[in-house]
Amino acid sequence: MFQQMCQACVSSSHRQPSFRALAAEEQHLAQQEGALMTIAHIAPLAPMVSKLARRATLGVPEMDALLSLPIRQVSIVAGRQFVQEGDTSSSCAVILSGFAGRSKTVRNGNRQIMSIDMRGDIVDLPNSFLGYADHSVTSLSRLEVAEIPRHAILAVAEAYPAIARAFMLDTLINGSIFREWILNVGQRDARERISHLYCEIVLRQREAGLGLGPTYNWPFSQEQIGDATGLTAVHVNRTLQTMRTGKHTLTIEDWAKLQKDGGSEKAYLHQDRMLAA
Amino acid sequence: MFQQMCQACVSSSHRQPSFRALAAEEQHLAQQEGALMTIAHIAPLAPMVSKLARRATLGVPEMDALLSLPIRQVSIVAGRQFVQEGDTSSSCAVILSGFAGRSKTVRNGNRQIMSIDMRGDIVDLPNSFLGYADHSVTSLSRLEVAEIPRHAILAVAEAYPAIARAFMLDTLINGSIFREWILNVGQRDARERISHLYCEIVLRQREAGLGLGPTYNWPFSQEQIGDATGLTAVHVNRTLQTMRTGKHTLTIEDWAKLQKDGGSEKAYLHQDRMLAA
């Protein structure tokens, strides 16, 4: 199974699922998974709520408050920068489907992607609380988001301490992921960086209930992978080729190694943790 | 003044203030600054409180609750890893003086420093809330910390919503700094990385009330700078030399550039922001 996944990661673009295929797959998934997914079609924020409920214990009133937040649902084409660095944001985007990335740009025009967010992720939580966007947000694929007015997010956190705690833990876990990315671009070579990125995206999709068995979405271009790993698209291409030929099978070793990193599988994702108060 | 600071940054080790000199300087500072610093000698947590009060509005009861947290004051020699990746921490360290760094180690033994903390910083807030240390913490210089029992930190956050909000904002701002570090190691060259690190440390010392006019502490070895910037100590050395000779005066340009980054000076540090609720 690991082999399969790594295969998928490094396979040539020709075998990548197109966006259309992905949409069909999600449809299929929705029919299979039952309850939660069915609710998701009625209550778009259900994936966000279930994610927050994994962070801290939420009662029925808290879940109701979150599910009944006012939203405006919007579609965004791939490659659109829909939050600009420097904005004083008045709304907070929650991802319903697709992938978004936080990014910053340096003098010479180079871009660094600092995180990748997917279904259920609250992409603008920092911006909403700090009142100032210190980074941009870009759609990495076709994207469906629910926009929540900033004041409503702040109000629900103020009214329900349990929700505030869930936000806090979510923010802390995001911080942990950022630290891991610093390690990734700071100390690992190209092959390791790409493998690591791939493992993270797979594990987080699994946590979010995305993907179908050993099949996961991987709609990222080599340029996007480069932006996320601090490499050029050309070098990503060449690295993926050596990974495909199997000359260096480090990917799979990496996976096993990363699984037991810190005694638990990918401890930095904190997927198995709740507030042990 | 900028020139002076950059001078200090790149100056050879022989002209660096020794730890003893630093201690004397801090003493001197304490005598000059009056009120807050005087309190700090009685109430060790005062710098932490004043930092949190810059994040969110705290009333007198909140400040009292924070100042009367139970602490155990300990000294740590430089280079000691006093929190281990994987620990289930039972206490939370607050820095009273000196510098600490969060770090992780990769397979080949290389280390990445992911943040540098100084007086007033709550270095174990993530560990305390998540109950699991996803990273190690190392003393980068001689260090004085106040250890607070984990349950006490959690209790005070639970009892006072304003304190919880201050913790939340502090965590969000730390997240912003992590993102900037991803950009730093991912997209900038050696000279820019070091300059950026230097500017950040100076600005944060200024915010923390450390440093004396245009003079700031810089007790970091070239190896530590390398660990924080994703470079080797040898390359840091060579880069500092070219900066010293003035062949490339990019440092000062950087400073000016970074000052107006995002319309405000070093926006990612969020030094001028409070919860605009």
Next chain:
DNA sequence: CGAACTTTTGACAAGCATCAACACGTGTGG
């Protein structure tokens, strides 16, 4: 069918790592 994007390939240059050695200052124990 053509425009725009993505992947692929090649030649070449540059930045940075590696390894090894030496200089210098500091602290420490015999």
Next chain:
DNA sequence: CCACACGTGTTGATGCTTGTCAAAAGTTCG
């Protein structure tokens, strides 16, 4: 008090990893 180990900064030689520039081939979609 000196000898010595140790940490830190410095220098040199060398090579690999990655970036840059340019162009061609394949893919998607209007």
